[in-house]
Structures are given as C-alpha cells and as structure tokens.
Amino acid sequence: MNEIPGEIDFSNLQARRLALNDLELICAHREHMFLEAGREPDQLRLMTEHFRPWLQPRLADGRYYGFVLMDGEQPAAAIGLMSIEWPPHPSHPSQDLRGYVLNVFVEPGYRRRGLASALMKLADAEFCQRAIGFAVLHATEVGKPVYEALGWAGTSEMAKKIEPLR
C-alpha cells in the first residue's frame, strides 16, 4: 500500500504520503480552501479549533490518509482521503463504506499545472488498492470542472441548517 503509482504526471514534483507532522499543513489548506470559496474567516477559525483535534488521532491511526506533492522541502499541494461508513447502497450494494476526498488544495504559486488532477488520479489508485468501489466529495466552484473532466458527476444530496420547530 506504500507505492506511488509511476504513471501519473506530477509535473516534476515528488509525491509522498501524508504523515502526522502534516497536521498544521492540512489545517491551513482546509481553512484556505474554504476562505477562497467565500466562507467567513471567523467561522473558519472556529472550525479549525475543532478540526485540528478531530484530525490528529485520525491522521495518527490512518483513518485520514492521502498525499502531498513536494517541491524539494516545500509542499506544493495535498489531498485528504477517508473510507467512511455508509449503508450498503445501489452504487455499492455489497460494501458498507465509500471513499471520501477532502481538503484538495494547490498552493497559489503551483496552480494551472494539473496538480489537482494528478492528486485525484492518486486518490483513484489508492481507493482502488483499498478495494473501494465508490467515492464522493464536495466540490468548490473552481474544483468542479477538474473533477468533471475525471468522471465525477453531481449527486442528489441536499442539506439544511436545523433550527427549532416553530
């Protein structure tokens, strides 16, 4: 499970697996990603306060996994992956989990070189190795065309903020 597929073009960067000391990098990427998507900075600081201690044990025991693309000592982009519990479903009738892709982030200086696509191909290969047959993600507006080009399509998910019954 530790091999990086050789056939993906990482634009001369080195791919490696996420490690426990990437905790702050992932927190920064998540915050930056949602900030660029137009979310409120105050809300994001509160989120990170809760996301960091949520992530730490999961990064430590491998429930949160993924990859970083390195330019020498400099992280250029990263992707997070999880195998989430899900009821057996027509899209995965004999499996009670699905893959989840999150916190896909390319540092501003490394954009428009196909790094997000390369990371998504790594995600496919990783899910495949783990025998996960179906995966989901939540796309930002800028991410959507990248994912569509790789075969991802919108679902019928709906959401609601829960408020006291009137």
Add this chain to the structure above:
Amino acid sequence: MNEIPGEIDFSNLQARRLALNDLELICAHREHMFLEAGREPDQLRLMTEHFRPWLQPRLADGRYYGFVLMDGEQPAAAIGLMSIEWPPHPSHPSQDLRGYVLNVFVEPGYRRRGLASALMKLADAEFCQRAIGFAVLHATEVGKPVYEALGWAGTSEMAKKIEPLR
C-alpha cells in the same frame, strides 16, 4: 427524547419510534424506494442482503433511529435518521457530526396526504433535540420538491465509480 411533538399534523395516523422489529419493514422500504427511483432489482436484492445485517445492530443500539406512522396495526410511512461522524465544517464549525435522513417511504395507498412532510418535520424536531445543527440527505426525483418546500437545498456533492487506473 421519547416524546413525539404534538404540533405536527400526521393526518390522523399515530407516530411512534422505530423499534428492532421494524428491521424487515425498513429493508422493504429501502428496496421499494430505490426500485421506484429506477434502480436494478438484482442490484437491490444484493444491497438488501448486505443492508439487513448492517442495519440490525444499529437499530438495536440506536445508531439508526427514526419514526413510523401507523394506521392502526398497519405501517403507512417511515423515516430513518442517523448522526454521522463528519469533520468540523463551515456549516457546523464546532460539531464533528451531521444528521442524515434516509429511507423516507410512504406506502402507495397513503400518498398525497403530506405524510413525507410530516415525517421530515419530525426529523427536524429530533435533530434539534439531539443538538444537531446541520443535516443532509439524498433525494429521489419525487422527494426533491417536498424537501425544497421545507428548506432543504442542493449541495455540491459529486460521486464517481472507482475503476482500476488505466
């Protein structure tokens, strides 16, 4: 947590909580719902084979909860609810879970009386009591307008079948 809110109109039916002996009812509802949504019967039989043993321990320990509307001894409609683990997110920055609504089903003879809406209001009240601030679901085409009328809106979720890297 065992009270049924009195202000919801159940069209003269009795609302009660799901119990362990509703296992087969829930399995039948899930299969029927996906069949009506156009899924393949063979795939659904396979799904149910795996969904039943997945559901049983969760219904027993309360990880899967929800309600049934009874017409005397006859179940007329039901809804499933779960509190699913989720990373703290801008829509629930200090919570590491979200509500999930599934297997909403109204028996054909009981449709067009607002029972799905009544069940969704019960879901809101239940999530609220459990202090869950954000919830998601996956809508069928017929369900979508019902959910929209109650304040649910589409998300940016995308999905992909994972296949070996070429």
